[in-house]
Amino acid sequence: xxxxxxxxxxxxxxxxxxxxxxxxxxxxxxxxEEQFTxxxxxxxxxxxxxxxxxxxxxxxxxxxxKQLVGRQAAEQVFLMFKVDDINNTYQNLKSRGVKxxxxxxxxxxxxxxxxxxxxxxxxxxxxxGKS
Numbered sequence: 164x165x166x167x168x169x170x171x172x173x174x175x176x177x178x179x180x181x182x183x184x185x186x187x188x189x190x191x192x193x194x195x196e197e198q199f200t201x202x203x204x205x206x207x208x209x210x211x212x213x214x215x216x217x218x219x220x221x222x223x224x225x226x227x228x229k230q231l232v233g234r235q236a237a238e239q240v241f242l243m244f245k246v247d248d249i250n251n252t253y254q255n256l257k258s259r260g261v262k263x264x265x266x267x268x269x270x271x272x273x274x275x276x277x278x279x280x281x282x283x284x285x286x287x288x289x290x291x292g293k294s
Contacts, residue, residue: 168216170207171242174223174231176282178206181220184281188259191218210244218242233282240277241284249274249290256288 175181185191191208194217198204207217223229235241246252249267253276257263264277264285273292279285 170217170219172219172221173235173241173284174228175220176223176229176232178204178220178222181281182206182208185218185220188261188281189256233280233284235284239285240287243275243287243289246288246290249276249288252288 173181182193185208186193189210191210192212194207194209194212194214196204196206206220208220209217221228223232253263253267256278262279264279267274267276267288267290270289272289274290276288277285278288
């Protein structure tokens with residue numbers, strides 16, 4: 164029986180550039196970083212050290228992979244991140260240069276706002292409504 168999700172892959176143009184965006188702009192941590200061979204390295208990031216799911220930043224190599232950079236979910240949201248205080252998180256990330264698609268607003272179940280990563284993948288912040 165499948166118990167949980169552990170990792171997702173995000174194709175990137177440049178692994179170091181993507182690492183800087185996710186760690187410096189979004190404040191993620193590096194969970195794993197290893198160089199196995201000259202052509203094979205492994206890099207994962209996550210919002211916090213205790214996150215069950217990590218994002219592997221994988222440099223696109225093939226033509227097909229390169230076409231997916233910035234469009235992993237086409238025009239849909241690729242990843243949604245839960246936050247405790249969406250207004251504070253929004254202001255903090257915006258001050259770091261993160262590109263948002265509006266301001267936090269009411270959505271089903273709470274508040275949300277869309278933003279994008281350095282390649283244009285659509286991402287969301289979501290704060291659950293207080294009961």
